[in-house]
Amino acid sequence: MPTDITNTSDELFEIFVNAQTFKTILHSFDDLCQSIRIDRKIIGYGKRSLYKVLTSKLTSWKSKSLWTKIDKRGSQKEYENGNACADMKVCIVGAGPVGLRLAIECALLGARCIVVEKRDRFSRHNVLHLWPYIITDLRNLGAKVFYGKFATGQIEHISIRQLQCILLKIALVLGVEIYSNVTFIDVIEPISTQQAWRAHFKPEAHPIVSTYEFSVLIGADGRRNSLQGFQHKEFRGKLAIGITCNFINHHTREEQNFEEISGVAKIYNPQFFSELQQQTSIDLENIVYYKNDTHYFVMTAKKQSLLDKGVILQDYPDAARLLARDNVNSTQLCKFACEAAQFATKCSTQFAFEFAEDHHGAADVQMFDFTSLFHAVNASRIIERNGKQILMLLVGDSLLESFWPTGSGIGLGFFGLFDTAWSILKFAKHEHPLKVLVERESIYMLLSQSTPENTKNNHQLYSINPATRYQNSNSKSCTIDEIRYLYDSDSIPTIDMNNNHVISNKSNRTPTRRTQSFKQAPSPLSLSSSSSDGNNQQETVFEWCEEIVNSYNINIKNNSKSFQNCLAFCAIVHYYRPDLINFKSLQPDRPISNFQILFDIMHNQLSLPLDRKLQNSLILSMKSSIEERIRQSSIVILQLLY
Numbered sequence: 241m242p243t244d245i246t247n248t249s250d251e252l253f254e255i256f257v258n259a260q261t262f263k264t265i266l267h268s269f270d271d272l273c274q275s276i277r278i279d280r281k282i283i284g285y286g287k288r289s290l291y292k293v294l295t296s297k298l299t300s301w302k303s304k305s306l307w308t309k310i311d312k313r314g315s316q317k318e319y320e321n322g323n324a325c326a327d328m329k330v331c332i333v334g335a336g337p338v339g340l341r342l343a344i345e346c347a348l349l350g351a352r353c354i355v356v357e358k359r360d361r362f363s364r365h366n367v368l369h370l371w372p373y374i375i376t377d378l379r380n381l382g383a384k385v386f387y388g389k390f391a392t393g394q395i396e397h398i399s400i401r402q403l404q405c406i407l408l409k410i411a412l413v414l415g416v417e418i419y420s421n422v423t424f425i426d427v428i429e430p431i432s433t434q435q436a437w438r439a440h441f442k443p444e445a446h447p448i449v450s451t452y453e454f455s456v457l458i459g460a461d462g463r464r465n466s467l468q469g470f471q472h473k474e475f476r477g478k479l480a481i482g483i484t485c486n487f488i489n490h491h492t493r494e495e496q497n498f499e500e501i502s503g504v505a506k507i508y509n510p511q512f513f514s515e516l517q518q519q520t521s522i523d524l525e526n527i528v529y530y531k532n533d534t535h536y537f538v539m540t541a542k543k544q545s546l547l548d549k550g551v552i553l554q555d556y557p558d559a560a561r562l563l564a565r566d567n568v569n570s571t572q573l574c575k576f577a578c579e580a581a582q583f584a585t586k587c588s589t590q591f592a593f594e595f596a597e598d599h600h601g602a603a604d605v606q607m608f609d610f611t612s613l614f615h616a617v618n619a620s621r622i623i624e625r626n627g628k629q630i631l632m633l634l635v636g637d638s639l640l641e642s643f644w645p646t647g648s649g650i651g652l653g654f655f656g657l658f659d660t661a662w663s664i665l666k667f668a669k670h671e672h673p674l675k676v677l678v679e680r681e682s683i684y685m686l687l688s689q690s691t692p693e694n695t696k697n698n699h700q701l702y703s704i705n706p707a708t709r710y711q712n713s714n715s716k717s718c719t720i721d722e723i724r725y726l727y728d729s730d731s732i733p734t735i736d737m738n739n740n741h742v743i744s745n746k747s748n749r750t751p752t753r754r755t756q757s758f759k760q761a762p763s764p765l766s767l768s769s770s771s772s773d774g775n776n777q778q779e780t781v782f783e784w785c786e787e788i789v790n791s792y793n794i795n796i797k798n799n800s801k802s803f804q805n806c807l808a809f810c811a812i813v814h815y816y817r818p819d820l821i822n823f824k825s826l827q828p829d830r831p832i833s834n835f836q837i838l839f840d841i842m843h844n845q846l847s848l849p850l851d852r853k854l855q856n857s858l859i860l861s862m863k864s865s866i867e868e869r870i871r872q873s874s875i876v877i878l879q880l881l882y
């Protein structure tokens with residue numbers, strides 16, 4: 241009976257809208273889908289298929305106001321009405337704000353998208369400052385339908401937990417599949433042309449994710465990035481100790497009168513900080529106070545003050561040791577946080593701040609070390625095995641950790657995820673992997689410098705296209721040579737180096753890069769020199785080498801002398817891994833030192849150990865120019881590098 245179904249469904253929709261925990265959101269959405277008899281196997285995945293059914297069946301004013309918003313966003317031309325990535329399957333690791341927001345973009349593009357999250361709760365009360373464009377973005381997605389207080393008046397912040405709830409609901413209605421209590425472990429490469437990319441998860445025997453095949457893998461798993469093959473650079477600054485704390489908001493009249501502090505720093509308001517120090521002996525650099533579901537404070541404290549107040553027990557020069565759990569008195573830390581909160585809110589002496597609970601049921605107060613922040617060296621990789629490519633991308637804190645007390649965490653996180661969605665679109669359009677990587681890495685270079693002030697100000701025009709957001713987006717500021725090592729393929733692409741264009745495959749010997757983090761695909765070349773076609777194989781290796789070293793102005797011409805100073809080998813390493821070797825610093829007249837550098841890299845970085853006897857023999861033969869021995873040793877090195 242359609243009328244009954246409609247009524248029941250609208251009520252269930254209301255329950256879904258009001259659900260406030262990870263579990264109840266997922267359950268109420270399941271109930272809703274069951275009530276309108278949605279069977280994913282019948283309606284299919286991707287192409288916004290579930291969303292289309294929901295919009296046709298749910299017609300309450302609230303649901304309609306949500307559909308109007310999502311339809312408007314979904315009509316942006318990049319999405320091609322949900323067909324742009326219709327054949328794409330995406331796996332996102334992590335249901336933090338950035339992972340969930342990216343899942344929404346994938347669904348709008350029409351991809352099938354699964355998100356795995358190792359936790360089963362959204363418990364972070366900490367509050368995110370929202371850049372204006374994020375407020376516009378979330379409003380346009382219907383955030384207010386789910387959270388009426390969103391960005392009311394001057395409010396420019398939201399708790400991480402609340403933001404996750406909103407994004408989870410939008411992702412679900414757009415057909416994203418979300419699995420809690422599932423931990424991503426590692427990717428599994430296809431070992432035959434019949435297979436596709438999959439992953440190991442915990443629990444291993446999960447009915448859906450353990451068999452899910454995908455071609456895009458996103459690391460949205462926060463600062464402890466678990467996707468292999470990405471390097472991170474550490475940025476060390478001067479010691480900065482951040483403290484966050486959350487207190488229960490009882491919404492009493494007195495609490496309503498507390499005034500928020502959207503950010504005050506010592507240099508701008510010295511009086512506030514000197515009074516704080518006089519009255520409490522607390523010495524801070526800055527403090528922020530937001531009134532949300534909790535009273536949330538974030539402050540940067542001076543080390544000496546923490547030592548004086550007995551929060552930190554012993555002084556150590558190393559920040560990690562200084563803030564190690566056994567060097568912090570948690571009772572004193574709670575006292576410190578309460579005193580700072582009382583001063584900042586000017587509350588009466590009767591008022592007692594009561595801590596909210598964290599994920600573990602303990603007082604929600606944390607101390608962070610901002611002395612070192614990590615940025616990924618690159619944002620993307622493409623790996624190809626047995627004809628199947630996988631695009632791997634990092635987003636959010638996995639990509640770039642920012643000094644979030646200034647509010648840049650989520651601001652940069654959303655920018656980065658839109659850029660990522662753009663790369664997924666290009667990949668879906670079968671652009672050559674190297675072109676996809678060049679564009680992604682070029683845009684990534686802009687990210688860390690972006691601020692609300694230096695990005696475009698018409699936020700309504702923002703889309704996944706970087707040109708709508710960055711003032712000067714240049715999609716080719718990286719060269720193919722710089723990013724070539726990010727494409728790890730057992731196939732045979734060929735690039736016109738001068739024009740950065742992909743040209744037809746010339747031969748069957750285009751270089752392939754191998755990474756130690758992935759199992760090696762069977763090499764087209766047998767390493768056994770005793771095989772009947774051993775000479776042919778050696779020629780193939782020399783041709784491959786020649787093709788690479790030509791671009792370094794090294795001429796090998798099958799001549800052992802050309803290997804004597806080691807530059808040819810080093811060029812090969814540099815060609816695939818410019819991050820491992822400073823090629824320009826090598827000197828042709830210092831062969832021994834060059835060989836030592838090469839051996840170290842092969843052994844320590846590439847796990848390609850060269851027999852010690854062979855190393856000695858090579859060095860000896862070089863000294864005495866024994867050509868045949870040099871030639872034999874060279875072929876062994878080349879085969880290892882191949």
Ligand code: FAD
Pocket residue numbers: 333334335336337338339356357358359366367368369400422423424425460461462463464466484538635636637638644645647648649650653
């Ligand atoms: P996260 O929010 O960290 O989400 C990553 C998700 O991935 C998590 O839910 C995690 O459980 C999941 N995950 C991790 N590994 C796996 C795996 N192997 N398999 C499956 N799932 C996995 N910013 C502010 O502006 N103000 C604050 O007060 C503030 N406090 C913070 C407190 C903490 C403890 C942390 C870590 C960050 C804080 N930040 C704060 C930064 C802010 O939370 C992030 O910038 C923002 O949440 C964007 O994060 P994200 O989605 O990239 O990652």
